Amino acid sequence: MTDPANTPEPDERSTEPGAEAVVPPLEIEIERDTVTVRRAPRYSRFLTLGALVGAVVALILTVAFPANDEFDKGQVFGFLLLACGAIGVALGAVVALVIDRASARRAQAVTAEHETIHPMDE
Numbered sequence: 001m002t003d004p005a006n007t008p009e010p011d012e013r014s015t016e017p018g019a020e021a022v023v024p025p026l027e028i029e030i031e032r033d034t035v036t037v038r039r040a041p042r043y044s045r046f047l048t049l050g051a052l053v054g055a056v057v058a059l060i061l062t063v064a065f066p067a068n069d070e071f072d073k074g075q076v077f078g079f080l081l082l083a084c085g086a087i088g089v090a091l092g093a094v095v096a097l098v099i100d101r102a103s104a105r106r107a108q109a110v111t112a113e114h115e116t117i118h119p120m121d122e
Contacts, residue, residue: 026117026118027117027120028115029115030113030114031048031109031114032051032111035109035110035111035112036109039103039106040100040103041103043096046095046096047092050088050089050092050093053088053091053092054081054085054086057082058077058080058081058084061080062080068081069088
């Protein structure tokens with residue numbers, strides 16, 4: 001008894017019924033390269049987190065200080081948000097750079113293999 005799922009398909013170029021598929025000989029090329037693998041921080045997340053921390057600091061400073069006669073609390077919060085947000089983004093970038101430099105020290109060199117399969121020339 002034969003299993004139809006494991007029976008090879010006949011070659012479409014073949015004219016004989018029930019003929020086996022003709023598979024051309026294959027040549028395999030393997031290239032080896034040495035690459036450096038390390039973890040790197042996602043800068044956008046650090047910048048976003050710095051901006052959020054700056055916004056929270058601006059809100060705390062707005063509420064902590066007494067009211068100003070010249071500006072209302074919304075304007076004070078806006079001014080502080082601009083300053084604290086920019087400082088927060090800058091600090092987030094510095095933290096990401098420090099983490100990136102620290103992860104560069106722990107980088108490892110590994111061998112990567114690239115395999116190419118193509119039919120042999122006859």
